[in-house]
Amino acid sequence: MTSDNLILKVEGITKSFGAQRPALSDVSFELHSGEVLCLVGENGAGKSTLIKILSGAETPDFGTILLNSKETHGLTPRDAIASGVATIYQDVELIDSLSVADNIFLGSEMQSAYGLGVDRLAQEKESKRYLDLLHIDIRPSVLVESLSAAQKQNLQIVKALHQDARILIMDEPTSSLGFEETRSLMSLVGELRSRGMAIIYISHYLEEIFEIGDTILILKDGERVGLYPRLAVDVDFVIHSMVGRDASLFFQRESVPVGDVRVIVKEMTWDEVVKKVSFEVRAGEVFGIGGLVGSGRSELVGLIYGMYKRSSGEVIIDGRKIPRGNPSSAIQSGIRLITEDRKKYAMFGQRSVAENITITHNELTGGALLNKKQEAVLTTTLIDQLHIAVASHAQSIESLSGGNQQKAIIARWMLDDADLYIFDEPTKGVDIGAKEEIYKVIVELARRGKCILMVSSDMPELLSMSDRIGVMRAGEMVKILVKDQSVDEHLLIKEFVGS
Amino acid sequence: MGTRMNKYTSSILRNQWFLLLIVIAVISVTTGSINPRFYNINNLVNILEQISVLGVIASGATILIISGNFDISVGASIGLSACVMAMLMKAGVPPGVAVVAGIGVALLCALFVGVNSIVFKAPSFIISLASIGVFKGIALFMTQATLQTIYGEFEAIGLTRFFGVVPLIFLISLAVFLIIGFLLGYSKLGRRVYAIGSNERAAFLAGIAINRNKLVFFAINGLLVGIAATMLLSRIGAAQPSTGAGIELLAIGAVVVGGTPMTGGRGRILGTFFGVLLMGVISNSLNMLQVSPYFQDVTFGLLIIFSVAVSALSRKSS
Numbered sequence: 048m049t050s051d052n053l054i055l056k057v058e059g060i061t062k063s064f065g066a067q068r069p070a071l072s073d074v075s076f077e078l079h080s081g082e083v084l085c086l087v088g089e090n091g092a093g094k095s096t097l098i099k100i101l102s103g104a105e106t107p108d109f110g111t112i113l114l115n116s117k118e119t120h121g122l123t124p125r126d127a128i129a130s131g132v133a134t135i136y137q138d139v140e141l142i143d144s145l146s147v148a149d150n151i152f153l154g155s156e157m158q159s160a161y162g163l164g165v166d167r168l169a170q171e172k173e174s175k176r177y178l179d180l181l182h183i184d185i186r187p188s189v190l191v192e193s194l195s196a197a198q199k200q201n202l203q204i205v206k207a208l209h210q211d212a213r214i215l216i217m218d219e220p221t222s223s224l225g226f227e228e229t230r231s232l233m234s235l236v237g238e239l240r241s242r243g244m245a246i247i248y249i250s251h252y253l254e255e256i257f258e259i260g261d262t263i264l265i266l267k268d269g270e271r272v273g274l275y276p277r278l279a280v281d282v283d284f285v286i287h288s289m290v291g292r293d294a295s296l297f298f299q300r301e302s303v304p305v306g307d308v309r310v311i312v313k314e315m316t317w318d319e320v321v322k323k324v325s326f327e328v329r330a331g332e333v334f335g336i337g338g339l340v341g342s343g344r345s346e347l348v349g350l351i352y353g354m355y356k357r358s359s360g361e362v363i364i365d366g367r368k369i370p371r372g373n374p375s376s377a378i379q380s381g382i383r384l385i386t387e388d389r390k391k392y393a394m395f396g397q398r399s400v401a402e403n404i405t406i407t408h409n410e411l412t413g414g415a416l417l418n419k420k421q422e423a424v425l426t427t428t429l430i431d432q433l434h435i436a437v438a439s440h441a442q443s444i445e446s447l448s449g450g451n452q453q454k455a456i457i458a459r460w461m462l463d464d465a466d467l468y469i470f471d472e473p474t475k476g477v478d479i480g481a482k483e484e485i486y487k488v489i490v491e492l493a494r495r496g497k498c499i500l501m502v503s504s505d506m507p508e509l510l511s512m513s514d515r516i517g518v519m520r521a522g523e524m525v526k527i528l529v530k531d532q533s534v535d536e537h538l539l540i541k542e543f544v545g546s
Numbered sequence: 547m548g549t550r551m552n553k554y555t556s557s558i559l560r561n562q563w564f565l566l567l568i569v570i571a572v573i574s575v576t577t578g579s580i581n582p583r584f585y586n587i588n589n590l591v592n593i594l595e596q597i598s599v600l601g602v603i604a605s606g607a608t609i610l611i612i613s614g615n616f617d618i619s620v621g622a623s624i625g626l627s628a629c630v631m632a633m634l635m636k637a638g639v640p641p642g643v644a645v646v647a648g649i650g651v652a653l654l655c656a657l658f659v660g661v662n663s664i665v666f667k668a669p670s671f672i673i674s675l676a677s678i679g680v681f682k683g684i685a686l687f688m689t690q691a692t693l694q695t696i697y698g699e700f701e702a703i704g705l706t707r708f709f710g711v712v713p714l715i716f717l718i719s720l721a722v723f724l725i726i727g728f729l730l731g732y733s734k735l736g737r738r739v740y741a742i743g744s745n746e747r748a749a750f751l752a753g754i755a756i757n758r759n760k761l762v763f764f765a766i767n768g769l770l771v772g773i774a775a776t777m778l779l780s781r782i783g784a785a786q787p788s789t790g791a792g793i794e795l796l797a798i799g800a801v802v803v804g805g806t807p808m809t810g811g812r813g814r815i816l817g818t819f820f821g822v823l824l825m826g827v828i829s830n831s832l833n834m835l836q837v838s839p840y841f842q843d844v845t846f847g848l849l850i851i852f853s854v855a856v857s858a859l860s861r862k863s864s
Contacts, residue, residue: 352751354751373750374750374751374752375753375754379753384751386751391745391747391748392747393748393751393752394745395741395744395749396745396811397744397811398740402737402740402741406737406741406749406754407752409737410734410752410754411753415733415734415735416733416734417732417733
């Protein structure tokens with residue numbers, strides 16, 4: 048890299064919120080056009096703060112930012128956009144009720160002749176040019192609400208390109224994408240790099256980082272551990288630097304004896320979404336469910352839990368037929384579901400950690416009044432057991448880090464004994480430390496003879512945790528793989544895609 | 547030391563009721579220094595009497611708003627319920643029976659709103675907006691738009707004062723606040739109010755029966771509307787279809803002023819209590835200061851906007 052394509056230079060950035068140790072202290076790095084810089088670190092390492100500073104949402108206490116050879120001490124969001132910094136957030140910021148082209152041109156609409164309104168045709172033509180340039184297959188005239196999560200993300204990138212962005216910040220762009228979509232995002236990032244875009248890429252998935260990164264910036268506790276060329280380091284080194292100890296992407300799960308069949312799912316069907324899926328789970332067994340997004344994985348477990356109404360099929364636990372019902376009756380029948388999207392499906396954001404943990408326990412126990420003393424005891428027990436980092440029971444759950452939120456939600460389902468535990472993407476958006484603790488919870492449940500269903504898009508997770516893996520493709524369970532030496536990521540991907 | 551102090555003050559500031567208490571004190575002292583009659587015991591009792599009905603309505607609105615629902619038809623259902631009671635009493639039905647029938651009518655009105663909003667998966671705000679016309683129309687048809695007077699027949703509730711000073715209706719209102727406060731803070735039903743208001747989908751998946759519980763929230767509100775209608779009827783001794791009209795907006799205003807966000811999931815009855823008290827004190831102060839009564843509406847409107855602004859700003863800073 049020569050210094051003339053230097054696009055961003057950050058020097059000695061420090062930012063604190065309150066009295067404790069700063070969220071960022073004395074962080075410096077350089078970014079060049081055509082470079083993919085991967086930012087890694089555990090939750091709370093300061094990644095988000097750094098992004099906020101670069102996108103103008105926060106102003107640093109000390110330090111300088113040299114952007115397009117202009118030096119400043121802090122940016123406003125307007126400065127950042129004007130200087131060509133575009134941030135693609137996890138929660139997509141698009142307007143659903145407008146077309147793809149309208150979204151791209153939002154705020155800079157093309158006027159038709161004589162200034163009479165917006166020239167839709169010209170906008171769509173221009174949008175198509177951008178979309179083709181990046182090989183994105185979306186029609187400019189469709190409404191954004193009809194797009195998938197991945198398409199929306201691509202659209203955000205196109206929008207940034209249209210706004211002449213020169214630095215693209217991508218925050219966990221693949222966390223809600225399936226395997227195929229992640230692949231195409233990776234190639235899109237490559238395409239952008241070859242066009243000279245500078246990219247700051249944040250992800251928990253180290254495989255992605257080693258695939259597309261040019262340089263890796265590691266943060267730990269708000270400090271820079273180092274900035275390395277990707278070729279100079281390996282996964283173990285990065286993990287070690289992030290967490291300060293050795294850990295493996297592959298959790299070394301201890302094996303638990305597997306007993307008799309306890310759960311039987313027979314010909315589970317829901318219209319065209321899930322078709323005649325049958326399998327059995329034994330006591331102490333972790334039955335993994337893999338497949339591409341849209342293959343019917345989450346819908347299958349949702350059906351077992353009564354989240355959706357099944358068209359036909361049976362669930363039998365220990366010889367008991369589970370009636371077709373709703374989540375409430377599934378819970379009564381000993382089924383637990385830790386949902387995929389905790390913010391949307393599990394968290395009561397403004398409510399306290401204690402309330403979030405005890406909510407279902409209160410539904411399961413009799414009586415009209417709360418037993419606050421017992422609630423406090425149960426909450427303390429679970430906070431200790433799952434090592435949830437909280438300031439107090441009364442703290443709102445949304446103020447916790449992602450990993451602690453997820454552990455608090457898991458705690459909700461550990462209060463009362465059950466038979467079948469379903470984990471849908473149990474470690475999505477969770478840092479490595481919390482990941483391991485969640486795995487330990489799953490193994491502990493297996494040890495106690497519970498049946499576990501685990502849906503996961505994380506291949507190492509699926510491979511290391513499951514005893515068997517059911518492969519879903521187009522609503523059917525096409526194969527059940529017994530895990531042995533021969534099952535690896537390549538085999539799984541082949542089965543998912545069906546080639 | 548410094549940070550501890552900060553923590554302490556900031557936790558007080560976060561409790562909107564404490565701010566309200568200060569505002570109430572400031573307004574009272576200011577009014578009292580201009581017009582000493584403000585401190586007259588009769589005036590103070592008068593304030594308590596005036597806020598009693600609003601207090602009962604606002605308690606019900608607190609439950610609904612925290613749970614993410616609205617019922618803006620309560621004014622119309624007070625009118626219908628009060629008319630039914632008054633007409634029955636005029637027809638010689640014993641007051642006790644008439645009151646039970648009137649409360650029953652208010653309960654049915656609330657269930658009408660609740661059931662329609664649940665069955666048609668429509669926002670209760672819209673359903674209750676439409677219901678205003680239904681309830682008002684029925685009341686107009688029944689009464690043929692005439693005033694139903696029962697002067698002297700049903701005054702006991704409205705006029706009783708213990709020890710000559712404490713109005714019975716204020717005690718009823720206070721009891722309602724305490725009961726709703728207890729429900730919200732110490733019962734499983736209360737937990738469900740917060741959970742459903744905070745994230746309905748998550749509540750469903752956590753095993754809470756959403757529809758049944760929502761219906762219970764509406765029913766509680768209906769019961770309180772019936773009680774409020776009884777108190778109002780006894781106080782004024784007459785009913786017409788427009789009796790109670792507009793109180794829903796004051797009640798929602800008091801809830802919002804008390805710190806419960808319109809988006810639900812959060813809020814406390816203590817805030818509503820002080821919100822109601824503030825409205826009563828402001829209204830009385832404006833009278834005492836001989837401000838045109840038309841300005842009361844302006845003041846309440848601005849007060850609600852102001853308190854929404856305060857909570858928006860405090861959210862931004864946190």
